[in-house]
Amino acid sequence: MPRIERPPMGKILFPWISVTAGEHYASTIYTWDFHHAAMRFAIGGKPQYLRFLVDNLLAYQQADGHTPHVVNVDRGPRFLDVPSHAQPFLLQAAMMYVHQTDDSAWGNSVFPKLIKYVDYYDKVYSTAYGLKRWRTNWLGGVDNDVVTAFLPPDSVASCDINGWVYMELLAGKKLAERLERASEAEAFDRRAKAHRRIVNEKMWFDEVKSYSAYRLCDGRPLFAYTFDPLPQGVGEFAFQAGTNLMPLYARMADRQSGREMIQKYVLSEKHFWSPYGIRTLSRASEYFNNAVWGNPSRFGDYRRMTESNWQGPVWIPLNYFVFHALRHYGFEAEARVLADRSVDVLANSLAVMGSFSENFDSETGRPLYASHYTSWNLLGDTMHDDLDSGKWIMNSVFGN
Numbered sequence: 472m473p474r475i476e477r478p479p480m481g482k483i484l485f486p487w488i489s490v491t492a493g494e495h496y497a498s499t500i501y502t503w504d505f506h507h508a509a510m511r512f513a514i515g516g517k518p519q520y521l522r523f524l525v526d527n528l529l530a531y532q533q534a535d536g537h538t539p540h541v542v543n544v545d546r547g548p549r550f551l552d553v554p555s556h557a558q559p560f561l562l563q564a565a566m567m568y569v570h571q572t573d574d575s576a577w578g579n580s581v582f583p584k585l586i587k588y589v590d591y592y593d594k595v596y597s598t599a600y601g602l603k604r605w606r607t608n609w610l611g612g613v614d615n616d617v618v619t620a621f622l623p624p625d626s627v628a629s630c631d632i633n634g635w636v637y638m639e640l641l642a643g644k645k646l647a648e649r650l651e652r653a654s655e656a657e658a659f660d661r662r663a664k665a666h667r668r669i670v671n672e673k674m675w676f677d678e679v680k681s682y683s684a685y686r687l688c689d690g691r692p693l694f695a696y697t698f699d700p701l702p703q704g705v706g707e708f709a710f711q712a713g714t715n716l717m718p719l720y721a722r723m724a725d726r727q728s729g730r731e732m733i734q735k736y737v738l739s740e741k742h743f744w745s746p747y748g749i750r751t752l753s754r755a756s757e758y759f760n761n762a763v764w765g766n767p768s769r770f771g772d773y774r775r776m777t778e779s780n781w782q783g784p785v786w787i788p789l790n791y792f793v794f795h796a797l798r799h800y801g802f803e804a805e806a807r808v809l810a811d812r813s814v815d816v817l818a819n820s821l822a823v824m825g826s827f828s829e830n831f832d833s834e835t836g837r838p839l840y841a842s843h844y845t846s847w848n849l850l851g852d853t854m855h856d857d858l859d860s861g862k863w864i865m866n867s868v869f870g871n
Contacts, residue, residue: 472512475845481544484530485523488512493826493843495766498528499549503612504541504846506521506560507788511849513571514856514864521701528557536587536594540610540771555610556591559635562642563868569649570867577652585646586655589639602628603636611714613751614766614779616760616793617686618712627693628685632833633670634717640666642868650675655687667723668768674718680731682715682724711742711753713789719796722869729800738795738805747816748785748809748835749793754833759783761832765840784830785840787813788847794854803858810854817851 474492488508490496496504497507502524509520510527531548532538538557539548547557562585569578596603597626605611608619611631618629636719647656672748676683678701691698698704706745716737719729736742742753752759764780790813797806820828820838827848828838857863 472514472849473843475508481529482808483542483544484525485776486520487523487527488520491841491843492690492844492845493841495649495841498544500524501543501612502528502558503560506558506564507791507847508845508849509564510567510864511853512705513567514853518568518571521564521571521691522574524564524584525561525568525581528561529588531582532588536591538569538588538591542857548584549564550569554606555572556565556595558587558610558612559589559592559632559639560843561585562646563738563865565648566642566646566868567864571647574768575650578646579652582646582650582652582655582703585643586828588634589643592636592639596632598625599685599690600626600673601666602669602673602685603632604628606633606688609778612779613714613766613781616712616714618710618714618779619751621684622693626687628674628687629714630670630674630682631685631714633674634664634721635723636668636748637663637670637718637723638868641870645868647868670718670723675724675728680728680735682732684710684715706757708742708753708755708856709757711736712754712838713743713749713751716743716749716789716796717791719800720792722799724800726800728801729796733797733800733802738802739796742795745785745833746812747831747833748787748790748812750783750833751781751786751789751830752783754783756782761839763839780830780839783833783834785816785833787817787849787851791850793845795857799804805856810833813854815849 475489477487477489483630487500488505490504501588505524509524512520528538540555540557541549546668577811598604619627640659644659674682674685683694686693693710695702696709738744745752761783762780764777766778794806794809816831816836824842826840826843828839828845
């Protein structure tokens, strides 16, 4: 961890965490890498990096609330024309920081900007019924997710962005309460409840007992190849992607529905459950693969479909999210197995290549791409502590 701590430099105005100590990504802030690494630093007694994430991005916020998700040492904010908005983690980061430090003065100083930042999702990322969608597939960080990579931009509302936005609204409510801003707390509470209601109404696909991406062109689930009738065999689980699991991490499902989805898909070796963690795409999908793709792309950059393979490989962040979903829905024993597998796959990476990899083959456990990749892998060693202590850094967001 000390190898990736950075002082302010160039156009990154506050201390920050590098994605890696290796060659690539060593001079750029990426929102959700920084956020999840900062969570690990906060768990280790350095909560200030959660604040520095917010400060570094809000330093470049535009008048309309548009906040960059990437800031480079030399070039400053990037991808402002996409529009590339900071992924929905800043209110969670702010809430966890204020909860740990009781720094209400800082919280109040940034709160108006955080409202503008989250309101930008409503203005620019909203679509039918208030569902949110990525404006192009790679903006969510899940670069080649089958749910968004194969369809035209703006045509799909995926589950990941809607889960993250819900968690941001919850964090906004808790932060407003902490700062004694009653009217803002009530507003965030209303927004969170409304968003959960519409996600469960439009994105829960009861026929298959799963959340599913929502096709904006015809209002149908993007889960199978066709629905008239649902196929039995080819195409039946084509788009059952790891991003569909995010509402479980966000605790948006009721207990019965959550448990049904977990039992049918998460704990099934036919779908997500691998000896090395959670597959990023159902093994039953025709698109499933463990190809060695990553950043920077070696095979061209068209819509980033050959970067950062999320079409099967194990990624530690998804393990982490599913681990906490398992705990919430009453699968403690299975959560411990997943924690064991997460540590094992990271330890194997250290043994094989001397560092962590970006992702891992879901059928063999071998590291696939991007040596010296640190980032969210740092969360891999926290799961056992969370189990044994009964505590979790995100409890302040969920109100536990």
